[in-house]
Amino acid sequence: MNEQQIRTLAADVLAGIAPEADLATIGDTEDLREALDLDSMDFLNFVIGLGEKTGRKIPEADNPKLYTLKGLIAYLAR
Amino acid sequence: MADFTMPALGADMETGKVVEWLVAPGARVKPGDVVAVVETHKGAIDVECFLDGVIDDLAPLGEDLPVGAVLARVRGVGEPAAPAPAAAPKAAPPLAAAPERAPVTASGAPPRIKVSPAARRRAQELGLDAERLQGSGTDGAVTLADVERPAPRPRQATVARRGFDPAQMRRAIAAAMARSKREIPHYYLTSTIDFAAASAWLAAYNRERDPAERLLPAPLLLKAAAKALTEVPQLNGFHVNGVYRAGPGIHIGWAIALRGGGLMAPAIHDADRKSLPELMLALRDLVQRARSGGLRSSELTDPTITVTSLGERGAESVLGVIYPPQVAIVGFGRIVERPWVVNGQVVARPLVTATLAADHRASDGHLGGQLLVAIDRALQAPEDL
Numbered sequence: 044m045n046e047q048q049i050r051t052l053a054a055d056v057l058a059g060i061a062p063e064a065d066l067a068t069i070g071d072t073e074d075l076r077e078a079l080d081l082d083s084m085d086f087l088n089f090v091i092g093l094g095e096k097t098g099r100k101i102p103e104a105d106n107p108k109l110y111t112l113k114g115l116i117a118y119l120a121r
Numbered sequence: 122m123a124d125f126t127m128p129a130l131g132a133d134m135e136t137g138k139v140v141e142w143l144v145a146p147g148a149r150v151k152p153g154d155v156v157a158v159v160e161t162h163k164g165a166i167d168v169e170c171f172l173d174g175v176i177d178d179l180a181p182l183g184e185d186l187p188v189g190a191v192l193a194r195v196r197g198v199g200e201p202a203a204p205a206p207a208a209a210p211k212a213a214p215p216l217a218a219a220p221e222r223a224p225v226t227a228s229g230a231p232p233r234i235k236v237s238p239a240a241r242r243r244a245q246e247l248g249l250d251a252e253r254l255q256g257s258g259t260d261g262a263v264t265l266a267d268v269e270r271p272a273p274r275p276r277q278a279t280v281a282r283r284g285f286d287p288a289q290m291r292r293a294i295a296a297a298m299a300r301s302k303r304e305i306p307h308y309y310l311t312s313t314i315d316f317a318a319a320s321a322w323l324a325a326y327n328r329e330r331d332p333a334e335r336l337l338p339a340p341l342l343l344k345a346a347a348k349a350l351t352e353v354p355q356l357n358g359f360h361v362n363g364v365y366r367a368g369p370g371i372h373i374g375w376a377i378a379l380r381g382g383g384l385m386a387p388a389i390h391d392a393d394r395k396s397l398p399e400l401m402l403a404l405r406d407l408v409q410r411a412r413s414g415g416l417r418s419s420e421l422t423d424p425t426i427t428v429t430s431l432g433e434r435g436a437e438s439v440l441g442v443i444y445p446p447q448v449a450i451v452g453f454g455r456i457v458e459r460p461w462v463v464n465g466q467v468v469a470r471p472l473v474t475a476t477l478a479a480d481h482r483a484s485d486g487h488l489g490g491q492l493l494v495a496i497d498r499a500l501q502a503p504e505d506l
Binding site: 061062063076077080082083084087088090091094100101102103104 | 324327328331332333335337338339378380381404405408432433434
């Protein structure tokens with residue numbers, strides 16, 4: 044996946060969790076949980092959505108790598 | 122013949138509005154069936170009917186009706202139909218009677234809707250109900266143009282699934298919490314609980330599982346509170362008219378913050394008897410429905426106690442305000458890593474602050490302390506939760 048695809052994917056998944064969220068307004072190194080007011084349940088749903096849409100297995104230990112857009116892009120581009 | 126009435130969906134509700142009937146007059150209903158969508162300050166709620174029989178005399182849509190108002194009548198199976206009063210519209214000969222789907226006005230007499238023959242024919246072709254369209258002709262008659270106009274979407278249950286009105290919810294929370302602080306003499310207790318055993322158990326449980334099957338700390342805290350309440354049932358119930366009444370089960374009201382402000386605490390029924398994966402599923406489902414609509418009336422009427430957990434980005438502890446007529450609220454703060462003494466050594470440990478706010482009319486601090494001790498004990502043996 045390229046960067047743009049990953050951004051679109053993240054926005055799609057987040058639309059179901061935080062409908063008012065606008066990823067374009069969030070910096071690449073900002074903590075998504077802070078910026079979008081995601082609680083642990085929201086973040087788990089985010090990881091579930093990413094896993095379902097990419098077919099990737101995302102171990103729980105990798106959660107911290109998904110806290111920022113920068114981390115997310117690096118992780119899913121692999 | 123029994124009355125199906127507007128339920129009190131929480132201490133803070135005075136009126137509700139039926140926005141949709143999900144059954145037709147004359148339909149057979151069984152206890153627990155969702156029969157109507159009622160709009161309240163908590164959004165659109167699916168209202169269950171706990172009567173058994175044939176439902177009729179449905180209340181009109183869109184009117185503010187007080188709690189306890191008759192919404193419909195349910196005739197028991199085998200019960201003969203009551204002879205209708207001669208003056209009642211439904212006693213009129215069938216031909217003169219209004220089509221049953223016509224909107225019913227407050228007076229009970231359906232307004233006559235004029236539909237031009239061409240419009241009626243075209244509506245049939247399109248599968249529309251001409252009498253439900255907005256008419257633009259003389260006297261509001263429905264014309265061909267009205268039928269062919271880019272149609273208002275057909276009415277569906279989802280139309281009623283609007284979220285709550287934040288201002289209205291704010292007022293309702295204000296009323297309930299002011300009543301709580303005015304009437305309930307709260308006492309407060311706090312305990313710091315070592316969460317290391319639970320944390321280790323969770324990490325091991327989640328390691329090989331897909332995200333959708335993972336557990337969060339929330340179901341462990343919920344189950345620990347539910348198990349503790351089986352030991353201290355005096356905190357699980359209601360204070361009504363000066364008397365404590367134990368709850369019929371451990372139905373935990375789980376506090377859910379709504380995006381954009383507002384709060385509700387719908388019930389997870391019989392939480393003490395559900396497994397952790399069941400509770401996790403129930404929590405995910407409840408949060409989803411609390412935010413997007415589709416809570417059931419029993420979830421709002423049945424909580425016997427409230428549990429509030431602040432989650433991983435919350436404060437370290439919370440001393441709650443009791444939701445009347447409940448007699449207690451348990452709070453869990455964020456799980457934090459702090460120095461802790463184990464076997465005489467200072468070590469870093471994940472800790473959680475558990476609190477209890479309870480009604481001093483119904484219990485004393487000694488009893489409340491036992492609840493926190495029981496929660497602590499439960500969290501030290503996560504494999505048994």
